[in-house]
Amino acid sequence: MQVTSRSVTSEARRAQVLEATIAVVAEEGFARASFARIAERAGLSSTRLISYHFAGKDELVAALVEHVVAGIGAYVGPLVMRQDTARGRLRAYIEGVVGYADTHRAPMAALLQVVMSGAWGQGAAGPSDVSHLEQILREGQERGELRGFDPLVVASTVQRAVEAVPFQLQADPDLDCTAYAAELVELFDRATSADP
Structure with missing residues (x-):
């Protein structure tokens, strides 16, 4: 006991x-x-x-990154998995990450600081891993939902776009994150959709 x-x-x-x-x-x-x-x-x-x-600052920083990334995953993952289409999953991912950045500003700002310093550690998966996005995009292409493009390039571009939100919030704390997410969703839906 x-x-x-x-x-x-x-x-x-x-x-x-x-x-x-x-x-x-x-x-x-x-x-x-x-x-x-x-x-x-x-x-x-x-x-x-x-x-x-x-044990030291490196271990503390690794714990910080793990904590924040796990929080993002716990919030965004269920939103994405509720969708049946790649377009829906991409939309849910963008809205989810932007929404999380809006409602969890301190953790996202801290993660941003760590990422910018390159301090999350050698060999550890960084917070910018795009494999989950690549998988969504590849599955959408296989099902004919999405046009032909390089999934790594598009996944990386989507990730960089959502990672910019904490920067935007620092510059403009009153940023309308719902409108921001909607603009990103529209942009990437038009860029990836197989529909003319």
């Missing part, structure tokens, strides 16, 4: 450190996200409490 209690406490502390890290990176930038600054933000008495849970 005691082990479970420690485990729950340990997980709560890790989550606390992770949330503080997201806040510091999002608000102050990756370069300023020192253990001292994170401990202060988390209300911890010592940076040793961070070191106890994360």
Whole structure:
């Protein structure tokens, strides 16, 4: 029983450190996200409490990326899978990622900072992996829904378009993300559709 209690406490502390890290990176930038600054933000008495849970900044950054990417996946994945067509899945992906960026601004800003610094680690799948989009596009082509094009090029372009949303939100916090997503959906539907 005691082990479970420690485990729950340990997980709560890790989550606390992770949330503080997201806040510091999002608000102050990756370069300023020192253990001292994170401990202060988390209300911890010592940076040793961070070191106890994360072996170093690389491990903390990897946990941040994993946390945010998992959040995006948990939000967007079910929206995409509810669709029966490639066009519908592409639309749901674009709307989902843009919507997530709008409603989860701090995690997305932190992820953006990490990506721009190249700090998510060697050999780890980065947050810009486009294999899921390529699969949607290839399946649409195989079913005749989508015209012939290079799925990697289009998937990469879609991904870069949705990744731009946190930049846009930093420049314009009042950005209408619903309209923004609708414009992207229209653009990529016209670009990929097999219909004339």
